[in-house]
Amino acid sequence: MIRFSHVSKEYPRTGLALKDVSFRLAKGEFAFLTGPSGAGKSTILKLVTMEERPTSGEVRVSGVLGTQIRRAEIPKLRRKLGVVFQDFRLLDDRTAEQNVAFALEVTGTSRSAIPSRVSRLLTQVGLASKGTSYPRELSGGEQQRVAIARALVNDPMVLIADEPSGNLDERATRGIFQLLREINASGTAVLMATHNLELVRRHEYRVIEINRGQLVYDSAESSPAGAGSPPAG
């Protein structure tokens, strides 16, 4: 579903960000993407959402080749991906419901179908009673739940999470992670970039580790079962 084949990415000013990275993420899989800051995690996620194009190599997402996609087709691809960020990226002047509904409106969903879908998603992320709250009235964990609900509106095949618990306390982190597991259990693949090695160690999911732009460890490669030992340190 996501396939990187010998992908390198070079930025004109900062130089090489990724060097010869290859991995695959299968349908319904859960994988952590770890590594220190500046290792290239965000570059990988940007290549997946096609915000960036590889300098060399091939990025294939849901059968679409990153080097060949036309600009006009990118929005259609993004609708198949759900993306959440560390800073939530909610629209501050819209309620939780409106934030989620916005993602549906943008994609031209019929007006009548929107309210029921929004309330179903907010229930799924545990915010059924907070639909009319504005982001500033919600805790960090709740804001991230709204962002996740928004990421799920179009039933994505894969949820891309860039440090989703980076701004959250221990308890909220656990809650968000639990939610991501539930989403994965219902069939959506999850690719989660994180610093939180504790979290990575505690769960037996696949780990892809990036360092200085290179893939240094992939638990799926070291043990074909896909549940290898997480990296040390």
Added chain:
Amino acid sequence: MMRLTVREVMLGLRRAPLLSILSIITIAFSLFALGLFGLVALNVSRALRGIEERVEIRAFITDGAPIEAVAAAVGDIRAFPEVARVDIITPEEALARARKELTEFKDVFDAAFLPMSLEIRLKPGHRDPATVRAVAERLKTYTFVDDVRYGEEWVQKLYSIRNIAGATGLVLGIAFAVVAIIIIGSTIRMTVLARAREISIMRLVGATDGFVRRPFLIDGFLKGVLGGLVALALAWFAHSLIDRYLIQTAFFASGTALLGIVGGGLIGLLGSAVSVGRHLRDV
């Protein structure tokens, strides 16, 4: 889709009312400056046209010329493509006119020594020195024409003033319009930058470029039209003051005024299209 776009436009206006008002005022004053220049150009060109209408060629007829020949020639001359009208001035008419225009000599004149003449006026666009001279030369070929006068030097001067005014007007007009477009463009760019986060979120959830662009285009058009209306009101006010206290001036015809407002809207639309387009390309 339209309902959604309108809602986004309203949200945008509500979110940054001060910025919106500021943009409208900026657009209004840019267009007002352009409009004032337009008014000056309009009045100068009207004044020049008024003077130009007085360009005439006078052909004096020799005494005793057969009246039939003159009448036939008048028909001929009327058919010249440059000629607007031909009037026959009899000695009596010439006398009346001379007495009226030169009152201090009114007793000196006598119809007997004033010749009959043809007064020829040219069509607009045919009043330049070369054409005037060409027509005059052609008139001289009639045997009964004694002399042809048209104030060659005066026509020459008028024509060069008109050319200078036209060229200055064109250059200044373009400069004013370019300045207005640049100011309006940067104002709109500010609006786009103020909403950069929102644009990135829209793209994140899979909005097409067209979807992102549409509210901005409508926003720009509306602000341009509103700015145009304010500019028109300001120009009208300025015109009224000048008209009452300084000199009588003309104002834009309603069609021109409407064109100005639509022009404002188009500048707003274009400014938005360029700003959003550039922003979308960059992110």
